[in-house]
Amino acid sequence: MENESETETAAQLDRHLERLAELLPDLAGALVLLLAFVLVGWIIGRALGSLVRRRGDRIHANFVSRLPVWIFAFLGVLLATDLLGWENLAAGLLAGGGMTALILGFAFRGVGENFLAGFFLVFSRPFRIGDLIQSGDLPQGAVTAVDLRNTHVRTADGRDIYIPNSIIFNSPLINFTRDGLRRPTFTLGVDYRAPLPEVRAAIVARVAGLEGVLETPEPRVTIASYEATHVMLEVWVWIDTFRGADFALVRTAAMEAARSAVLDNGWKLSADVSSAVELVDGRPSESGR
Template sequence: MKLLLIVALLICLPAYGQLVPAQDNVPEDTPIKVEGTTGDKAITARLLAITSAISGMEQITASTESGVLTLSGEVANAQLKDEALAIARRLDGVVYVQDMLQEQLAVRSRLAPAAEKFEQMLTKAVQMLPLLVLALLAVLCFSWLGGWLARHSTWLRRFGLTELASNLGVRFIRVLVTGIGVLIALELLDATALVSAALGVAGVIGIALGFAFRNIVENYLAGVLLSTRNPFAIGDQIQVGEFTGSVVRLTSRDTVLMTYDGNHLRIPNSDIITLAMTNFSRNPLRRFQFDVGVSVTLDLVQVRQLGIATLTNMPGILADPPPRCLINELGDSAVALKFFGWID
């Protein structure tokens, strides 16, 4: 009996020694075993449950065989197609995803998301209609208030501002008050984030426009300087370069003159700042002069005294500054005298 056991053991030992290396060296292309088809059905059901809940993926169909998930049907756009494939690859038990999806090319299907978005916006607008009305009323009220302050600008004179500075201040106050109304309206609509975005965009656009419209910006800044320095007032008679007239108004870009022949003349504010300007209305006193020729035989001291006394006794001639007389030229037969006098 023992002999038979030993013989049986010797026969089995070679076969046992060959089984161990076979388990350690498994080939890489060995098929993955799948137990039944219950897992494939669960994968398909799970995927269809997810895609049916996502807008634009309702028409996706799927089938799973041995862990290979095949997607077919139509999706609204390429983005949804990529998202569907990404969802399929994340499912547990999926070995490979086969893409057979197609994008919808019909115009109606392409317009459907936009129509749905528009419908949502319209519904939201109807819900926010009371707030829209309040926001519109706020803008209108503050705009009316800014216009009322602009029409009653005399109160700025109480702060010692000139007429030109008052006109510029009124325009600034009107824009400021209207801007406050716009901010209140945005706050009511919960859209204050638009202000920051608008300011950021305005900064970039302002830099670009500053280079493109350099002359306009220069004239505007010159208008601000003119209103603060006050070199003339409305109605003053001024001369800028070769142009002479009465000041009608000062705008943010130019100064309007009424010429002596009745024409409106617009001069850029930058020219008034850079060019020589004469204001004939700032000082009410005017000096006149005339020449008188007398004989060389006369006493020039007596002639000078007589001329000054005659001017002093004339009505309208100011005693301060007093009249003056200068010897302008000595000739062979006559002496040219130049008399000066002042009038108001």
């Protein structure tokens, strides 16, 4: 009895080995086909990534280089299953793809929304790595990376913010460094008795020579408002961040230069005017002018 059972088991094992031996060529062919498709996708991805990377856009290069691999891998799986004679499985994958996508869409609606938003962000190109952006009411920061779910932004004070792509896609987006130009602005109060045309010219001449301040567009000084004891001037300078100009440092240097331009010519700043002028009904008195 035991001999009969052992014999039957050996026979079944032989049959399985025969089937496996018959299937091995098809398995090898399917595996080669799948690897070939993955390789083709990898080559195309590398080529597209290199092409995009030459334009200095690492965000799009990384995304474009990965997308063909997944597409060709999926096609390779379909053709490999067809080569093995598993037509029903291949047809099921194609027919069930829509239903699967629908089910997964409801189950992972947030993930899918962020993925699609990331896809459109990559190809709409609203920002690049290193750009200073602000999305909605969130703090502004430099773009560090973009993946399928979120965008990594690092603020000036060292905070790392991971913003879901759907928020950036659906909210107003400000790109401060799209063309590299930024405009530091500040105000400065001077005495009513100071000759304003000369004050403005002196400030422009002083800040125009600062390192990092562009000649074109040229610096400007305009009257911002008339206060009770002084005239408030607004100073504009332009910088090019692509040339390495630091916004905060250039703004500070411009503020110091504007202050020196006023004091060196003997004019008074708003703090000195406020302490020296006698006010009558909120206006400078005749004796204080």
